[in-house]
Amino acid sequence: xxxxxxxxxxxxxxxxxxxxxxxxxxxxxxxxxxxxxxxxxxxxxxxxxxxxxxxxxxxxxxxxxxxxxxxxxxxxxxxxxxxxxxxxxxxxxxxxxxxxxxxxxxxxxxxxxxxxxxxxxxxxxxxxxxxxxxxxxxxxxxxxxxxxxxxxxxxxxxxxxxxxxxxxxxxxxxxxxxxxxxxxxxxxxxxxxxxxxxxxxxxxxxxxxxxxxxxxxxxxxxxxxxxxxxxxxxxxxxxxxxxxxxxxx
Ligand code: SF4
Numbered sequence: 001x002x003x004x005x006x007x008x009x010x011x012x013x014x015x016x017x018x019x020x021x022x023x024x025x026x027x028x029x030x031x032x033x034x035x036x037x038x039x040x041x042x043x044x045x046x047x048x049x050x051x052x053x054x055x056x057x058x059x060x061x062x063x064x065x066x067x068x069x070x071x072x073x074x075x076x077x078x079x080x081x082x083x084x085x086x087x088x089x090x091x092x093x094x095x096x097x098x099x100x101x102x103x104x105x106x107x108x109x110x111x112x113x114x115x116x117x118x119x120x121x122x123x124x125x126x127x128x129x130x131x132x133x134x135x136x137x138x139x140x141x142x143x144x145x146x147x148x149x150x151x152x153x154x155x156x157x158x159x160x161x162x163x164x165x166x167x168x169x170x171x172x173x174x175x176x177x178x179x180x181x182x183x184x185x186x187x188x189x190x191x192x193x194x195x196x197x198x199x200x201x202x203x204x205x206x207x208x209x210x211x212x213x214x215x216x217x218x219x220x221x222x223x224x225x226x227x228x229x230x231x232x233x234x235x236x237x238x239x240x241x242x243x244x245x246x247x248x249x
Contacts, residue, residue: 178220
């Protein structure tokens with residue numbers, strides 16, 4: 001068994017095949033969709049707008065209620081429910097995706113359906129389990145209609161909730177999943193520019209409540225399902241995450 005096959009089996013998704021040119025097309029589409037938004041979100045005008053939605057000193061239950069009742073942007077009009085996050089609120093590991101998909105919108109939990117199963121397999125591959133020393137959430141808490149990419153003002157409105165979650169959980173390590181998470185948490189860098197290296201979390205806006213947490217970027221499970229050839233790189237990222245955590249504890 002070669003290394004690629006071993007990794008695919010570790011993720012419980014072997015065999016999966018995809019034409020190389022198709023995989024490239026998916027990646028290009030994701031990057032094209034989120035790049036303009038990142039350029040806006042880091043602009044001064046958009047970041048200042050995030051002040052309007054500052055969750056301040058809220059406790060965890062208060063923050064949950066704030067998100068549950070939030071109508072700060074138009075995404076709440078069309079989604080079924082807000083998706084706050086799930087897991088151990090004292091977790092060492094925090095996994096952050098981009099926004100809820102249609103399954104998450106229906107279930108009220110992040111990373112449901114097939115992408116959720118792959119994430120669970122990724123966690124299991126590094127001896128972790130959803131909800132046990134692991135917290136999972138998204139940058140944006142509401143499902144965008146048609147799974148469109150959230151607009152810059154919608155992201156800016158929602159980011160303070162994530163920042164308060166990070167402040168309250170105080171994870172030892174953050175693993176950001178996907179191109180959008182890389183563009184936002186990596187301050188405009190593409191995933192290819194930030195993955196494979198250890199970073200310090202510097203917040204998503206100019207008003208980040210906590211900084212300096214080790215941060216690693218890897219692929220979103222949805223992208224990995226579409227692009228199985230990238231699973232070897234995802235495995236390398238998880239190995240970096242394990243090594244980083246072992247150095248911290
Ligand atoms: S996406 Fe975020 S800011 Fe917009 S309504 Fe939902 S919780 Fe509120």
